Amino acid sequence: MTQEHPALALRGLAKRFDTKVAVAGVDLDVPAGSFYGLLGPNGAGKTTTLSMAVGLLRPDAGQARVLGYDVWADPVRAKGLLGVMPDGVRLFDRLSGAELLAYHGLLRGMDPAVVEQRAAELLDVLALTDAGRTLVVDYSAGMKKKIGLACALLHGPRLLVLDEPFEAVDPVSAALIRDILHRYVTGGGTVVFSSHVMEVVERLCSHVAILADGTIKRVGTLGQVRGDRSLEEVFVEVVGGRTATGEELSWLSR
Amino acid sequence: MAVPVTEPAAPAAPAGPARRVAAPHFVRLKLRVLGNNFRGQSWRIALFVVGVLVGLWFATGGFFALAAPGLAGEPRYALLTAAFGGGLLVLGWLLLPLVFFGVDETLDPARFALLPLTRRTLVTGLFAAALVSVPVLTTLVAVSGLVVTAGALGGWSAGLVAVAGVAAGLLLCVAAARAVTSAFATMLRSRRVRDLAAVLLAVVAALLGPLQIAVLAAVRQADWDRLTGVARVIGWTPFGAPWTAGIDVAEGRVWAGPVKLLITVLTIGALLLWWSRSLESAMVGAASAGPARDRRGPAGGAVAQLFPRAVGWARRDRFGALVARECRYWWRDARRRANLITIAVVGVFVPVMVNLGGSRLATDGGQAFGEATADSSPVLVSLSMLFVGVLASVTLANQFGFDGSAYAANVVAGVPGRLELRARMTAFSLYVVPILGVVAVVLATLLEHPAWLGVMAGALLAAYGSGLAINAFVSVLGAYALPETSNPFAMNTGAGVAKSFLTLLSMVASAAAAVPMVVAAALLGDLWLWLALPVGVAHGLGAALLGSYLAGDVLDRRQPELLAAVTPRR
Known part of the structure; x- marks a missing residue:
């Protein structure tokens, strides 16, 4: 039955913090099997939207459905299909990489033998085996992203939601993460990730949505959104940035 | 606490005569941070x-x-x-x-x-x-x-x-x-x-x-x-x-x-x-908790590594994973470890002082040593044990605050509230119950009343269990974020008052729930020496289970709110 449903469907999601409206009614359909990029400048509401979509932040209004299951009404079913890598959230970082994976796997109700096997494989592929029993808190930023991704992948979710997966990652690790995500999508999974790096989005995504000021400004396949221009041009036009005239900040050049 | 440090502490650019930074700037900065923390709350x-x-x-x-x-x-x-x-x-x-x-x-x-x-x-x-x-x-x-x-x-x-x-x-x-x-x-x-x-x-x-x-x-x-x-x-x-x-x-x-x-x-x-x-x-040293320890190569698979030897008995399932992770954290997290040390130290010394204070006095006064312990009584001992048990359990009053935003992992995995609370109580008890046992034995030995061991252990466990129950609620409803610094004694602004209040409230409530143990010690006399331990164990265990059962429901409804409460504002 899940084939008829989009992998992720957001309807009218809204959230305000005190007086500031962070997300003002987001509607989004992420087709199953797509590689979906959520683009937006800093403070556009990307993290808030994704947090509400995966059950980390209660929305003021609206619905989020994962393959047809309501994240807020039927969290157990929905969360079982989800793999999440939040940004700006700590991991249980006083565990070693292997311990952290075991924790996540068992928490998802997986069989210990399967956890052992998959954890070893993931650590190997992500080149984290050398870290041995180093605690995750002592990992580098890129290693933390990789172990976070491993935790999200471990239980074989149908939908992967990643917040800024390429932030602070070196090119080698980024290439590795890209390859893994590609294989995941080829194998029938769906990926939604947020970013503000155009190159990555242009290279990876089949679909794109541009979010600014808490609303979706453009949405569609990469070709539809981009047209015959570069994605960056479209993005700057939609978001509406300012350019330095050269007059201000003159004290910088001395 | 990300406050735009625009006016006070930001030093003038190297160009031009830098204005001197002095104490008033810090005071103003603190007042500003305090004020901003209150805004809209x-x-x-x-x-x-x-x-x-x-x-x-x-x-x-x-x-x-x-x-x-x-x-x-x-x-x-x-x-x-x-x-x-x-x-x-x-x-x-x-x-x-x-x-x-x-x-x-x-x-x-x-x-x-x-x-x-x-x-x-x-x-x-x-x-x-x-x-x-x-x-x-x-x-x-x-x-x-x-x-x-x-x-x-x-x-x-x-x-x-x-x-x-x-x-x-x-x-x-x-x-x-x-x-x-x-x-x-x-x-x-x-x-x-x-x-x-x-x-x-x-x-x-x-x-x-x-x-x-x-x-x-x-x-x-x-x-x-x-x-x-x-x-x-x-x-x-x-x-x-x-x-x-x-x-x-x-x-x-x-x-x-x-x-x-x-x-x-x-x-x-x-x-x-x-x-x-x-x-x-x-x-x-704020960034890291120190260099990596001497870590032997991987011993066994990932799951085997997660479970400390003391938790070897646990099933390799969700409950076991939660207990194992909590156990690791009580030792590896400096903030939690500081709390454990406090329990051990205060737990031994306060009752010794309360119960022996009088007796040393008696020897001071030149009385026979045999009468030395006359000051202490099962009631007094039970009371001091009540204090120790309550003190130990109040450590959990902000148990989710210790995790901070890492708690998101449990929210994403949809861990049921009752399971979560039961696992946390179990892991903490693995450390605390042995400490409490030592407290009871040390005190019974010092008082030369081995027969009171049951009374002490009973009061301790009853108070500790009641405290676990009360603090399960407090930790779900009154959680607050701890600052992400390396100082285990640090607290956020404004949290000081809140923390003291919650601590006091939960201590009073826990003590009240365990007071029957003291009353029984006063009324039942020698019979109580035998009954205290089984009654105390049942009282404590029952209270803890009931607490996790009821508070677990509340937790199920409040998971995202709890996560927001313990996530430090940056």
């Missing part, structure tokens, strides 16, 4: 106001106690109240932050690491900022009673010396609190000396024992000459010097006033120097 303001009012209530009591000798014109009590009252105050400032309350780290030293400030500027600035707090205000109100006493007994000159003394004494209190917590934080951070730190903490707590015994002895015998002698000695230590300076002048020893002020100032200087030493390591 009416419950925080309400808590703050209530905290101030309660503080002032106690402060007024202290004021009249310290002013009484002057108001009543009883010069012979003046020195006593000043030396003992003031000494206790300093001791409180020294120990309470370590044991209970933590220090307000609104201005986290680590945030200043990148600014071109000399260590001297930084220490004086942070010190000045530390003076802007409710406890300092209340202490000031209380000790100004000493000025009244000195003024009433010795006129203007004595009053003025007392003003200087009281001000210096207040500075001493704050400097002592800062220096000691900072030093202990450094020690607990470093893996090499953290055990030494635990021992030191124990020694510090042990110092309370002789002091209490001395005070009790003095009060009992009411030997004023001897007491005055003790007070005079205390008056020449940093504990009493600032408070007694004015009294000395009033009593005609004019030369003593300046000398005592000098003692105080030198002590403050030494404390600030000490503080500035450990401050440096707090600024630099």
Whole structure:
């Protein structure tokens, strides 16, 4: 039955913090099997939207459905299909990489033998085996992203939601993460990730949505959104940035 | 705490004459941060106001106690109240932050690491900022009673010396609190000396024992000459010097006033120097908890590594994983470890003091040693055990705050609330129940009443279990974010009052839930010696299970809200 449903469907999601409206009614359909990029400048509401979509932040209004299951009404079913890598959230970082994976796997109700096997494989592929029993808190930023991704992948979710997966990652690790995500999508999974790096989005995504000021400004396949221009041009036009005239900040050049 | 540091601490660009950064900037910055924290959070303001009012209530009591000798014109009590009252105050400032309350780290030293400030500027600035707090205000109100006493007994000159003394004494209190917590934080951070730190903490707590015994002895015998002698000695230590300076002048020893002020100032200087030493390591070492330990190569698979040997019995499922992770955290997280050490130290020493305090006294008084333990009784023992059990469980009052935003992993995985709470209680109990057992055995041995072991263990477990239940609710409903610093004693602004309130509330409620154990000890006599242990175990276990059952429901409904509450604002 899940084939008829989009992998992720957001309807009218809204959230305000005190007086500031962070997300003002987001509607989004992420087709199953797509590689979906959520683009937006800093403070556009990307993290808030994704947090509400995966059950980390209660929305003021609206619905989020994962393959047809309501994240807020039927969290157990929905969360079982989800793999999440939040940004700006700590991991249980006083565990070693292997311990952290075991924790996540068992928490998802997986069989210990399967956890052992998959954890070893993931650590190997992500080149984290050398870290041995180093605690995750002592990992580098890129290693933390990789172990976070491993935790999200471990239980074989149908939908992967990643917040800024390429932030602070070196090119080698980024290439590795890209390859893994590609294989995941080829194998029938769906990926939604947020970013503000155009190159990555242009290279990876089949679909794109541009979010600014808490609303979706453009949405569609990469070709539809981009047209015959570069994605960056479209993005700057939609978001509406300012350019330095050269007059201000003159004290910088001395 | 990401406050735009626009005006005060931001140094002017290297170009042009840089404006000097001084203490007032830090004070203004702290006030600004405090104000911003209150913005739009009416419950925080309400808590703050209530905290101030309660503080002032106690402060007024202290004021009249310290002013009484002057108001009543009883010069012979003046020195006593000043030396003992003031000494206790300093001791409180020294120990309470370590044991209970933590220090307000609104201005986290680590945030200043990148600014071109000399260590001297930084220490004086942070010190000045530390003076802007409710406890300092209340202490000031209380000790100004000493000025009244000195003024009433010795006129203007004595009053003025007392003003200087009281001000210096207040500075001493704050400097002592800062220096000691900072030093202990450094020690607990470093893996090499953290055990030494635990021992030191124990020694510090042990110092309370002789002091209490001395005070009790003095009060009992009411030997004023001897007491005055003790007070005079205390008056020449940093504990009493600032408070007694004015009294000395009033009593005609004019030369003593300046000398005592000098003692105080030198002590403050030494404390600030000490503080500035450990401050440096707090600024630099904030990023990491130290170098990776000697870690042997992978032993067994991932799951085998997660489970410590003590949790080997647990099934390899969700519950087991939660327990194993919590167990690892109670040891690896400096903040949690500090709490465990506190439980162990306070848990052993307080009951020993309460129950043996009287008996040593009896031997002091020259009575036969056989009667020495006559002071203690099953009721008194049960009461002190109640305190220890409640104290141990109150550590969990903000158990989700320890996790911070990492708790998101459990929310994403959709861990049921009851399972979560039961696992957390189990993991904590794996550490605490053995500690409680040691407490009971040590005390029974010291009291030479092995037969009371059951009563003690019963009261301990009943209080501990009730506490677990109450704190399950408190931790779900009253969670707050802990700052992400490496100082295990640090708290967020405004959290101080909230924390104290929640702690008090949950301690009172837990104690009330376990009071039947004390009543039974008083009413049932010898029968209770046999019944106490099974009843206590059943009481504690039942309460804990019921608590996790009911609070688990609340948790299920509040998971995202709880996550938001424990995520530090950045």
